[in-house]
Amino acid sequence: MTYTTVEIMGTKVAIHSFNTIIVGSGAAGLNAADQLYSHGQPDIAVVTNGLNMGTSLNTGSDKQTYYRLTMSGNTPDSPGEMANDLYSGGSMDGDIAAVEAASSARCYFRLVEIGVPFPHNRFGEYVGYKTDHDPRQRATSAGPLTSRYMTESLLKQVRGKAIPIFEGYHAIGILTDPAGSRALGILTINEKGLKDPNTRYVAFNSTNIIYATGGPAGIYQASVYPESQVGATGIALEAGVKGKNLTEWQYGIASLKFRWNLSGTYQQVLPSYVSVDSKGIEREFLQDYFDTPGQMLDAIFLKGYQWPFDPSKTFNQGSSLIDLLVHQETVLKNRRVYLDYTRNPSWGSKNGELDFSLLGTEAYEYLQQSGAQFGTPIQRLAAMNQPAIELYSRNGIDLHSERLEIAVCAQHNNGGLAGDIWWESNLAHFFPIGEANGTHGVYRPGGSALNSGQVGSLRAAQFIAHNYQMAPPSIKNFVKETRRQMEEKLRLGHIFTSSMHGPGNVDQIRTNLGERMTQVGSHIRSLDEISRAADAALAELSSLPETTQLASLEDLPAAFQNRDLLLCQYIYLKAMANYIETGGGSRGSYLVHDLKGELPKEGLPDVFRLRPNDKRFSSRIQEVQFCDGQCHFQWRQTKPLPTGEQWFETVWKDYRDGTVFR
Numbered sequence: 001m002t003y004t005t006v007e008i009m010g011t012k013v014a015i016h017s018f019n020t021i022i023v024g025s026g027a028a029g030l031n032a033a034d035q036l037y038s039h040g041q042p043d044i045a046v047v048t049n050g051l052n053m054g055t056s057l058n059t060g061s062d063k064q065t066y067y068r069l070t071m072s073g074n075t076p077d078s079p080g081e082m083a084n085d086l087y088s089g090g091s092m093d094g095d096i097a098a099v100e101a102a103s104s105a106r107c108y109f110r111l112v113e114i115g116v117p118f119p120h121n122r123f124g125e126y127v128g129y130k131t132d133h134d135p136r137q138r139a140t141s142a143g144p145l146t147s148r149y150m151t152e153s154l155l156k157q158v159r160g161k162a163i164p165i166f167e168g169y170h171a172i173g174i175l176t177d178p179a180g181s182r183a184l185g186i187l188t189i190n191e192k193g194l195k196d197p198n199t200r201y202v203a204f205n206s207t208n209i210i211y212a213t214g215g216p217a218g219i220y221q222a223s224v225y226p227e228s229q230v231g232a233t234g235i236a237l238e239a240g241v242k243g244k245n246l247t248e249w250q251y252g253i254a255s256l257k258f259r260w261n262l263s264g265t266y267q268q269v270l271p272s273y274v275s276v277d278s279k280g281i282e283r284e285f286l287q288d289y290f291d292t293p294g295q296m297l298d299a300i301f302l303k304g305y306q307w308p309f310d311p312s313k314t315f316n317q318g319s320s321l322i323d324l325l326v327h328q329e330t331v332l333k334n335r336r337v338y339l340d341y342t343r344n345p346s347w348g349s350k351n352g353e354l355d356f357s358l359l360g361t362e363a364y365e366y367l368q369q370s371g372a373q374f375g376t377p378i379q380r381l382a383a384m385n386q387p388a389i390e391l392y393s394r395n396g397i398d399l400h401s402e403r404l405e406i407a408v409c410a411q412h413n414n415g416g417l418a419g420d421i422w423w424e425s426n427l428a429h430f431f432p433i434g435e436a437n438g439t440h441g442v443y444r445p446g447g448s449a450l451n452s453g454q455v456g457s458l459r460a461a462q463f464i465a466h467n468y469q470m471a472p473p474s475i476k477n478f479v480k481e482t483r484r485q486m487e488e489k490l491r492l493g494h495i496f497t498s499s500m501h502g503p504g505n506v507d508q509i510r511t512n513l514g515e516r517m518t519q520v521g522s523h524i525r526s527l528d529e530i531s532r533a534a535d536a537a538l539a540e541l542s543s544l545p546e547t548t549q550l551a552s553l554e555d556l557p558a559a560f561q562n563r564d565l566l567l568c569q570y571i572y573l574k575a576m577a578n579y580i581e582t583g584g585g586s587r588g589s590y591l592v593h594d595l596k597g598e599l600p601k602e603g604l605p606d607v608f609r610l611r612p613n614d615k616r617f618s619s620r621i622q623e624v625q626f627c628d629g630q631c632h633f634q635w636r637q638t639k640p641l642p643t644g645e646q647w648f649e650t651v652w653k654d655y656r657d658g659t660v661f662r
């Protein structure tokens, strides 16, 4: 580690040099730091805008899932089968699926060893259960806060190794060589040095960047990501890092006041869905589109474990019809929608008592076996999952008396920045890992995001340890190569800080851009609207320096974030438009609107007419590179699952001479 200060446009910029910096301190970033150190590279640092921020530490769900190889009972499993199941999700590269399967057990046991309380039975078997898109029982969980436990345990490891942590540093630019072929470092804003321009900007000069900034959550307004997770994918795309499968997200029903997925028991107890208009007039609305109360109740029940919106489940009054109806109320009619646990859905009840005989076999037996065929939804929830009530109560919401406002929210980006089997991107020495990296395809098993974050961070660390141990460039060379890029950011910072008057509009800009994406770029997508929104995002991006007004210097990082988000949003919207123009249909977690398409249920508005899935797209991957202000798209076939390389002596030799790490 070395430290110095240089002058850029008359402003002092501190420069720290390391072999590797890890940007972001979620479960992926912290594991990368821990692994890299353990692999023999101590010249590293974690750079984060906040140790308490990000998705891993601040989110969870009914039973937050971790996906790995089956390791209990008599159920046979193998890395090959697991890879095949990951690959079958569509639009996923086979080589990456193979790596994620192969290292899943190793990464999982590492977490066990450092204290994540994954359960085992008295014989020591680490039991699992079946999650969505999982033909085995590969899922496990340490409870509702699995990713928090992971992050906390990993942070202890990082602290134990005395790895430096730069907290309160916001990455605002990825610095590359002038050709844009190799990453050289990052430029950040130091929160604690904001007041003085000479302490405000800090650069990191590093041989490698492990980029663990999470999903670009901030582009959406309706979001179940924690508020503290915004993402920084925009500046990576700006630096020329390729995006992959950017169209692929997961959306589902979540509460807004306290952001939480309403899956599992929250739906299985059959709450009422209530819509309220601007005058306060309320009505239950699901019943308008189901043929019988039994079908409506079954769909609510199924939403429990069919949580993400899936266009294929909108037909035949499937569970995803509910997401469409919630969207109709909240976005198309501009009403507010609530889940009410204090009363039974009136359709299907008599004098407030639910008629359980209306339920299909699955829901009926589930509630019967759970001893919950009685009372109101809150009483059933208390019987089946009291901690689910306490969770809301800890967050200031009493489900016994208060309704939960909900919307269909963005939850996870399956796509993201593109990397190879070592998670290195096309920009050499730049390794996007965790949710920032788009390893997944269209469908993915629940829990595979956390597995991917751990495997990717291990792989990046292994690769760096074996190939990229060299010291960073000299300060002179670093400044020579990156000066122009730093000047651009400083110039923008100067414009932002020169317009500091009044209440400021940074939050308003954020809200507006989020609303735009939620309205047109989430689970209901129409080419016309997306194209208009992309134009609007680009126009706002161009005028951002002039339109931004800071209330105080504390707004500066958020102003840079708005720029990151607008660029990111623009590229994501262009990717969605390109997918539809190329002929892509409804799949994964979104519906592609087509006026000539079928309606999932008669009587629904025409916006829900959908173009069917074209299965040919599941063997193709869309990639995009942003270059000279333009998005350049490329479609390619998915890479196949690897075969061979299993002969022990051959692999052993390759391992000994290091060939396997290339």
Ligand SMILES: Cc1cc2nc3c(=O)[nH]c(=O)nc-3n(C[C@H](O)[C@H](O)[C@H](O)COP(=O)(O)OP(=O)(O)OC[C@H]3O[C@@H](n4cnc5c(N)ncnc54)[C@H](O)[C@@H]3O)c2cc1C
Pocket: 023, 024, 025, 026, 027, 028, 029, 047, 048, 049, 050, 051, 053, 054, 055, 056, 057, 059, 060, 061, 063, 064, 065, 066, 067, 147, 169, 170, 171, 172, 212, 213, 214, 215, 224, 225, 226, 229, 230, 231, 232, 260, 261, 411, 412, 433, 434, 435, 436, 446, 447, 448, 449, 450, 451, 453
């Ligand atoms: C409600 C919900 C439920 C989920 N449930 C599951 C589940 O059951 N199973 C599963 O596998 N996955 C689940 N996921 C997804 C999973 O939790 C995330 O994909 C994962 O935690 C992301 O980890 P990460 O380390 O990549 O990023 P994060 O944990 O989001 O960390 C990102 C880090 O980058 C930092 N950062 C961001 N921008 C900057 C910047 N400009 N400068 C400096 N630092 C920056 C942040 O502060 C943070 O420290 C869920 C997600 C949500 C929202």
